[in-house]
Amino acid sequence: MEKILISACLVGDKVNYEGKANACPQLDLLKEKYELLVFCPEVEGGLKIPRLPNEIRDDRVIRKDGKDVTREFNEGAHKALQLCKYLGITKAVLKENSPSCGTHKIHNGYFTGVKKNGMGVTAKLLKENGIEVYSENEIEKLIK
Numbered sequence: 001m002e003k004i005l006i007s008a009c010l011v012g013d014k015v016n017y018e019g020k021a022n023a024c025p026q027l028d029l030l031k032e033k034y035e036l037l038v039f040c041p042e043v044e045g046g047l048k049i050p051r052l053p054n055e056i057r058d059d060r061v062i063r064k065d066g067k068d069v070t071r072e073f074n075e076g077a078h079k080a081l082q083l084c085k086y087l088g089i090t091k092a093v094l095k096e097n098s099p100s101c102g103t104h105k106i107h108n109g110y111f112t113g114v115k116k117n118g119m120g121v122t123a124k125l126l127k128e129n130g131i132e133v134y135s136e137n138e139i140e141k142l143i144k
């Protein structure tokens with residue numbers, strides 16, 4: 001069975017910044033076709049659960065209190081890429097709007113609730129290295 005990387009919060013792991021999950025309703029369909037490799041780049045990058053929100057501003061990742069957390073985000077992204085390379089994973093399903101996992105949309109960097117077009121740090125790195133990235137809203141493309 002083909003392996004696919006998936007954001008940990010989408011399978012129900014309570015790992016997001018609030019210590020909550022964002023469980024994805026189409027998970028069972030995905031499991032019929034793929035072996036899921038569950039991964040949270042922010043936790044793997046050393047960030048705690050719960051944690052303050054973080055957003056991408058220009059090329060940096062900034063925590064809500066102003067701390068620069070780019071290093072932690074990059075570390076999580078590189079670990080995700082290493083895992084994909086090691087296991088021969090070529091596809092990932094990632095949580096939309098996240099500063100790590102967003103595949104089409106992210107927050108605008110000013111903690112105002114406004115989103116813009118863009119990719120999270122992990123999604124971008126995976127895509128740049130040839131891995132197909134899908135949001136949880138695009139699962140149908142993977143199961144047809």
Ligand code: SF4
Pocket residue numbers: 007008009010015016017039040041042043095098100101
């Ligand atoms: S970094 Fe990705 S997997 Fe982890 S909580 Fe955020 S969206 Fe979910």
